[in-house]
Amino acid sequence: MEFLQPSSWAEALEMKSANPEAMPIAGGTDVMVEINLDRHRPASIIDLTRVPELTEWAMEDGLLRIGAGVTYTRIIDELGARLPGLAMASRTVGSPQIRNRGTVGGNLGSASPAGDAHPPLLASDAVVELASVGGSRRLPAREFFTGPKRNAMRKDELIAAFLLEPAKGPQQFSKVGTRNAMVIAVCSFAIAIDAERRHVGTGIGSAAPTPVTAGEAETFLEGVLDEGGMWEKPAEVDEAALTRFGELVAAAARPIDDVRGTAAYRRHALSIMARRTFGWAWHEYRMKASA
Amino acid sequence: MKVGCTVNGEARIVDQVWEGESLLSVLRERMGLFGSKNACEQGECGSCSVYLDGTLVCACLVLGGQANGREIVTVEGLLEGEGLHPVQEAFVEAGAVQCGFCTPGLIVATHDLLRRVPEPTEMQVREALAGNICRCTGYAKIIDAVHLAARRMVALQRAAI
Numbered sequence: 001m002e003f004l005q006p007s008s009w010a011e012a013l014e015m016k017s018a019n020p021e022a023m024p025i026a027g028g029t030d031v032m033v034e035i036n037l038d039r040h041r042p043a044s045i046i047d048l049t050r051v052p053e054l055t056e057w058a059m060e061d062g063l064l065r066i067g068a069g070v071t072y073t074r075i076i077d078e079l080g081a082r083l084p085g086l087a088m089a090s091r092t093v094g095s096p097q098i099r100n101r102g103t104v105g106g107n108l109g110s111a112s113p114a115g116d117a118h119p120p121l122l123a124s125d126a127v128v129e130l131a132s133v134g135g136s137r138r139l140p141a142r143e144f145f146t147g148p149k150r151n152a153m154r155k156d157e158l159i160a161a162f163l164l165e166p167a168k169g170p171q172q173f174s175k176v177g178t179r180n181a182m183v184i185a186v187c188s189f190a191i192a193i194d195a196e197r198r199h200v201g202t203g204i205g206s207a208a209p210t211p212v213t214a215g216e217a218e219t220f221l222e223g224v225l226d227e228g229g230m231w232e233k234p235a236e237v238d239e240a241a242l243t244r245f246g247e248l249v250a251a252a253a254r255p256i257d258d259v260r261g262t263a264a265y266r267r268h269a270l271s272i273m274a275r276r277t278f279g280w281a282w283h284e285y286r287m288k289a290s291a
Numbered sequence: 292m293k294v295g296c297t298v299n300g301e302a303r304i305v306d307q308v309w310e311g312e313s314l315l316s317v318l319r320e321r322m323g324l325f326g327s328k329n330a331c332e333q334g335e336c337g338s339c340s341v342y343l344d345g346t347l348v349c350a351c352l353v354l355g356g357q358a359n360g361r362e363i364v365t366v367e368g369l370l371e372g373e374g375l376h377p378v379q380e381a382f383v384e385a386g387a388v389q390c391g392f393c394t395p396g397l398i399v400a401t402h403d404l405l406r407r408v409p410e411p412t413e414m415q416v417r418e419a420l421a422g423n424i425c426r427c428t429g430y431a432k433i434i435d436a437v438h439l440a441a442r443r444m445v446a447l448q449r450a451a452i
Contacts, residue, residue: 001310028352036332095422181421
């Protein structure tokens with residue numbers, strides 16, 4: 001096995017270009033499991049923990065641009081107020097040890113349908129920045145996931161960063177698992193209310209071949225809020241509309257039966273999580289409106 | 292390949308490390324530091340918890356090469372002179388140690404909690420130790436031990452002022 005250790009972003013991109021099969025490693029929370037348990041033995045491995053550019057974040061034209069190597073712990077501590085949905089999801093990742101090492105860039109690279117960061121990224125219309133020696137490109141998270149543990153990256157590319165707007169309204173995240181810590185989601189759901197654009201964003205985890213959004217559910221709920229004039233004068237959303245929202249979220253999923261749960265359970269849980277998380281978020285919106 | 296790092300304050304270099312080898316394996320098999328335990332090798336159990344540049348991590352998930360030039364503190368490095376660290380003493384006294392296999396990891400994780408949060412609530416203790424699995428105790432005495440250690444360390448600190 002070859003061990004590559006670039007100390008700058010330019011060097012990392014050159015190494016990846018010269019070794020397109022090289023497996024990138026950051027916090028190691030996925031890659032090391034594969035190696036330790038002998039499930040996968042990459043011919044070469046490229047350590048990104050010495051690339052300072054990847055550990056930085058900054059505001060850039062109204063968007064937060066967050067380096068792929070920023071850990072979950074740092075997202076919670078440094079960005080929790082601006083990205084509450086992603087911070088909530090980050091708190092459910094593994095354990096303190098895992099959050100101290102794991103990165104959103106790694107989550108995107110692994111592209112597991114169950115990745116905890118993915119639903120909030122989808123709900124907030126995040127963009128993934130990929131780079132190679134030839135230059136960089138930005139891809140909406142909604143187009144990034146192409147299959148179970150597959151993404152739209154070329155072999156000569158690395159994940160540089162992800163970009164998203166600071167929250168423009170309440171955000172929530174919910175995840176079902178057998179305990180609070182150290183679980184892979186049975187299913188998960190994120191919601192982001194954008195009061196400026198009058199948009200409700202959604203993200204579903206672990207209930208389809210990739211993380212997905214629930215477009216019809218978003219449109220339906222926006223319609224309910226628009227019709228009721230609720231963005232200006234937020235009132236309680238009626239029970240029937242909430243139920244319908246839950247049904248549409250469940251319908252957007254394409255779950256399977258597996259060791260963690262059945263497809264039917266996942267659909268049921270999603271419909272509940274959708275109405276619950278919207279209920280929490282809408283309550284917060286109403287409180288702020290009346291304050 | 293060679294891996295050079297500072298371990299418990301001492302510069303160490305080991306050679307002939309396999310490129311895919313974890314820091315845990317480097318510590319145990321190459322450096323003879325057997326305090327950090329090897330159990331799950333997938334970051335689930337916390338038995339190999341160590342500090343890497345002051346951050347609590349699972350040594351099994353750190354690639355040996357990633358530790359190059361870094362500072363590692365293992366459970367062995369927490370001893371105060373010849374004596375046990377107050378966290379270790381508290382674990383012994385509270386009966387938080389049964390088979391002992393998870394203990395080193397729990398000690399390091401507790402040490403990390405108490406330097407960040409000197410007087411944690413039970414919820415904070417549970418959250419901080421959620422990545423450390425014990426299959427003997429049922430955790431009640433572990434949580435008692437953390438509170439005992441916290442009380443003593445806070446008292447020691449107050450006495451020192």
